[in-house]
Amino acid sequence: MIVLGIETSCDETCAAVLEGRLNESPKLLSNIVSSSISLHAKTGGIIPEVAAREQIKFIIPCIKRALQESRSDMKNVDAIAVTYGPGLLGSLLVGVETAKTLSYIYNKPLIPINHLFGHIYANWIDKKDELEFPAIGLVVSGGHTDLILIKKHNHVRWLGGTRDDAAGEAFDKIGRLLGLPYPGGPAIEKAALSGDSKLFNFPHPLIDSDDFDFSFSGLKTAVLREVQTMEQLDNETINDICASVQQTIVDVLVRKTLNAAKKFKVKSVLLGGGVAANQKLRDELNSSLNRLNIKLFIPPKGLCTDNGAMVAAAAFYKYKSVDFRKLSANPGVYFD
Numbered sequence: 033m034i035v036l037g038i039e040t041s042c043d044e045t046c047a048a049v050l051e052g053r054l055n056e057s058p059k060l061l062s063n064i065v066s067s068s069i070s071l072h073a074k075t076g077g078i079i080p081e082v083a084a085r086e087q088i089k090f091i092i093p094c095i096k097r098a099l100q101e102s103r104s105d106m107k108n109v110d111a112i113a114v115t116y117g118p119g120l121l122g123s124l125l126v127g128v129e130t131a132k133t134l135s136y137i138y139n140k141p142l143i144p145i146n147h148l149f150g151h152i153y154a155n156w157i158d159k160k161d162e163l164e165f166p167a168i169g170l171v172v173s174g175g176h177t178d179l180i181l182i183k184k185h186n187h188v189r190w191l192g193g194t195r196d197d198a199a200g201e202a203f204d205k206i207g208r209l210l211g212l213p214y215p216g217g218p219a220i221e222k223a224a225l226s227g228d229s230k231l232f233n234f235p236h237p238l239i240d241s242d243d244f245d246f247s248f249s250g251l252k253t254a255v256l257r258e259v260q261t262m263e264q265l266d267n268e269t270i271n272d273i274c275a276s277v278q279q280t281i282v283d284v285l286v287r288k289t290l291n292a293a294k295k296f297k298v299k300s301v302l303l304g305g306g307v308a309a310n311q312k313l314r315d316e317l318n319s320s321l322n323r324l325n326i327k328l329f330i331p332p333k334g335l336c337t338d339n340g341a342m343v344a345a346a347a348f349y350k351y352k353s354v355d356f357r358k359l360s361a362n363p364g365v366y367f368d
């Protein structure tokens with residue numbers, strides 16, 4: 033079965049083609065990501081209208097290239113998977129309406145995919161190692177920080193999430209207040225390489241709470257207060273702040289994930305979302321879970337940030353097609 037995956041929930045226009053069988057790990061044939069990040073860097077963040085307009089420009093060329101690179105065409109595609117939410121309404125609409133149109137014209141099944149599950153299912157692409165259930169999933173992106181318990185495919189329980197800013201949002205906002213380029217996550221990771229993570233002692237919000245909730249907005253305020261006390265902010269200090277911020281976010285994410293993994297006695301932990309590209313988070317989760325004999329699965333860095341491959345991959349395990357007339361974008365959908 034060949035699946036075309038379309039993802040346009042935020043500032044990336046993505047299309048990918050995957051091949052495989054239902055309920056088995058699919059093979060990646062092509063994965064095209066067209067990012068409008070450089071435009072948003074100029075404004076220090078995403079302006080939804082601008083993002084949506086960029087989606088319109090790129091969606092058709094992106095799908096064409098994904099088909100070309102996979103040596104397929106719409107005739108031999110067996111199904112179209114598309115992100116229907118959560119995300120920015122204007123951006124989502126572009127992908128959803130394009131997918132609906134293709135489904136109508138070529139008479140292909142249309143499979144709506146929740147973006148959050150897409151991030152988790154990026155772990156199943158080109159996978160040789162069989163993933164074992166039960167598993168804890170941690171989705172850490174620009175808009176979400178969620179812990180879920182996955183008992184088996186399509187059997188998921190939400191355990192907790194952020195009460196305010198998401199982890200990626202904290203990276204982005206702190207990056208902006210330190211004068212770093214957008215997006216803040218990769219910029220802070222880079223600066224942190226030359227910094228000392230012990231020089232600033234920022235609060236670790238909710239680290240000891242016995243739930244699975246997160247809160248990162250206080251961290252942003254703590255950094256702002258620290259910066260406001262300084263007469264000038266030199267590069268060395270910025271690097272030290274970045275290292276401390278990164279360590280704080282990683283400490284909280286690792287502790288809560290370990291708590292959940294132990295409580296539910298899981299066999300695997302699955303990471304997904306843009307922040308999962310962070311090397312410190314990958315390394316620290318890996319060494320902590322190793323000690324507990326729990327397997328950690330993290331997609332390759334290029335499949336952590338938004339892409340169409342994760343959307344197509346989810347369709348191999350969540351194959352439930354809908355009539356194109358009945359599908360609409362749903363920016364507020366959560367884990368369903």
Ligand code: KG4
Nearest residue numbers: 173174175200215217306307309310337338
């Ligand atoms: O999953 P994603 O591409 O889009 C959303 O669904 O939100 O995640 C984007 C987020 C941004 O907040 C970005 O700063 C963060 O992921 N991010 C990182 C890294 N790469 C991207 N955060 C920390 N370290 C990174 N290397």
Ligand code: ZN
Nearest residue numbers: 173305306338
């Ligand atoms: Zn995402």
